[in-house]
Amino acid sequence: MAHVLAYTSPARGHLFPLVPVVDELRRRGHTVAVRTLAAEVAALRARGAAASPISPAIEAVALTDWRGRGARDSLRRTVRTFTDRAPLDAADLRAAIERDRPDVVVVDVNAWGAMAAAEAWGGPWAAYCPFPLPLSSADAPPFGPGLPPARGPLGRLRDRLLRPLVMGTIERTTLPPLNAARADVGVPPLRSADAIYLAPPLLLAMTAEPFEYPRRDWPPNVVLVGPCDWDPPADPPPWLAEVRGPLVLVTTSSEFQDDGALVRVALEALADEPVTVVATVPAGDPARFAVPPNARVERFVPHGPLLARAACAVTHGGMGATQKALAHGVPVCVVPFGRDQLEVARRVVGSGAGTAVRSGRLTPPRLRAAVREASRRRREATAVAAAFAEAGGGGAAADGGGSAAADAIETRLLASARPR
Known part of the structure; x- marks a missing residue:
């Protein structure tokens, strides 16, 4: 050895x-x-x-x-x-x-x-x-x-x-x-x-x-x-058992890049949708956001239990969060802010497993429409998940x-x- x-x-x-x-x-x-x-x-x-x-x-x-x-x-x-x-x-x-x-x-x-x-x-x-x-x-x-x-x-x-x-x-x-x-x-x-x-x-x-x-x-x-998918060990949050209906996970970068606008717009865009929104801001402050009744903003929640319930994941285009969602067969809406995230967004769109919205054009109506469309791509996301598992x-x-x-x-x- x-x-x-x-x-x-x-x-x-x-x-x-x-x-x-x-x-x-x-x-x-x-x-x-x-x-x-x-x-x-x-x-x-x-x-x-x-x-x-x-x-x-x-x-x-x-x-x-x-x-x-x-x-x-x-x-x-x-x-x-x-x-x-x-x-x-x-x-x-x-x-x-x-x-x-x-x-x-x-x-x-x-x-x-x-x-x-x-x-x-x-x-x-x-x-x-x-x-x-x-x-x-x-x-x-x-x-x-x-x-x-x-x-x-x-x-x-x-x-x-x-x-x-x-x-x-x-x-x-x-x-x-x-x-x-x-x-x-x-x-x-x-x-x-x-x-x-x-x-x-x-x-x-x-x-x-x-x-x-x-x-x-x-x-x-x-x-x-x-993708080598891993979450730190943690019990599912108790409130997750009370969530009824579909869930939308919103993620921002674990290394600060001023992408809090994604959470603010997502909370507004999905406030009247028949979903529960859970946003994680590992490099941000959850207290900064006005949270509607159908949403939660947390610094950290293990993504695995959320993705098991998710209809869609809205990501900043980080490769880890995006591939983690797809590995669970969850379609993705990507809002890239920089770094390699334009490339990740293009791969999501090219694979058919989701949608993308440019951060410079991010508005509640655009994001709402993109999330609705992405949520219809479950079959394509499942195909990507199968390819990841085979790798x-x-x-x-x-x-x-x-x-x-x-x-x-x-x-x-x-x-x-x-x-x-």
């Missing part, structure tokens, strides 16, 4: 999909140490993982992309966050490797310094990505604007013309500071934005086709393992027989690792 060291950025949306992989690896007899947010260490220890907190200096570097004036400014702010964290998470992972002496290292793809440190370490390592992969492909549009897949010669011409413009902006913004961080660790510079995702010997993409655009040119290091989830990242994440780690990395 082997010892695995897993490392996350300070984001619950990046830790939670990793938990089923950790659980499955431990079930197979491997030991797993996790370095992650301080607030989640106790929960991981309760599951049997040897958890410890990342440096508090890393958690102190917060995302400010929501303050950006336009997409380019938001991208610059995101890059600045990751590069400011890079020397900190590189040193943090190096110290953990020295202390734990792992056989395999698994790193969050948003921890740029830790990715470089894992590469410099020289042992078997993998990265995992819980958002849509921004890899160039002949079968997918340029990443970022949320464009629909090309259809016919004109669509392919659109992609050929736009790809250099879109990717050029990303590369000019991303590569110089990223390569400066890599130079500090002693690994070679990357030549393209795609190379960020091609550098790991194994990259676990936590999604699956056909929600992700089907492609003929997936790189050999990429394994699609499906294998956390078990898949760790082994082979229908468990993609565990399969990939065991067969591609642990087989070459020196036994402890």
Whole structure:
């Protein structure tokens, strides 16, 4: 058996999909140490993982992309966050490797310094990505604007013309500071934005086709393992037993991005609908909202019991919340506010499993109509859920027989690792 060291950025949306992989690896007899947010260490220890907190200096570097004036400014702010964290998470992972002496290292793809440190370490390592992969492909549009897949010669011409413009902006913004961080660790510079995702010997993409655009040119290091759906253990709230009729779940980001407008508009839009609305605001303040009689606003409620009752989920377009709903066969209405959320919204619409409303055009009548339409897409959402289940989830990242994440780690990395 082997010892695995897993490392996350300070984001619950990046830790939670990793938990089923950790659980499955431990079930197979491997030991797993996790370095992650301080607030989640106790929960991981309760599951049997040897958890410890990342440096508090890393958690102190917060995302400010929501303050950006336009997409380019938001991208610059995101890059600045990751590069400011890079020397900190590189040193943090190096110290953990020295202390734990792992056989395999698994790193969050948003921890740029830790990715470089894992590469410099020289042992078997993998990265995992819980958002849509921004890899160039002949079968997918340029990443970022949320464009629909090309259809016919004109669509392919659109992609050929736009790809250099879109990717050029990303590369000019991303590569110089990223390569400066890599130079500090002693690994070679990357030549393209795609190379960020091609550098790991194994990259676990936590999604699956056909929600992700089907492609003929997936790189050999990429394994699609499906969404690794996990909620922190918690009893269903007592009031849920009193809810009668259909339920609509409204979610906002677990990392603050000023998306409270989604909750305010949803409460107004659905106040007279024959549904119960439950909104969760993990990075917000529930007391800020005027709540109608058919609604509740909570900081946290486990989504699993709610989705078992839900007719529709209204999300900000976060990959975790959106795929969690679809994995339960619940159709989704997406209101993207930034980050990768335009791409998530486009995949929801493209799969037929829901609808989307641009945040800049968000009004109660538009959202109400979009929720009604999304609620009629149960059959399509069920088809996506079946594809996610077939991909294998956390078990898949760790082994082979229908468990993609565990399969990939065991067969591609642990087989070459020196036994402890």
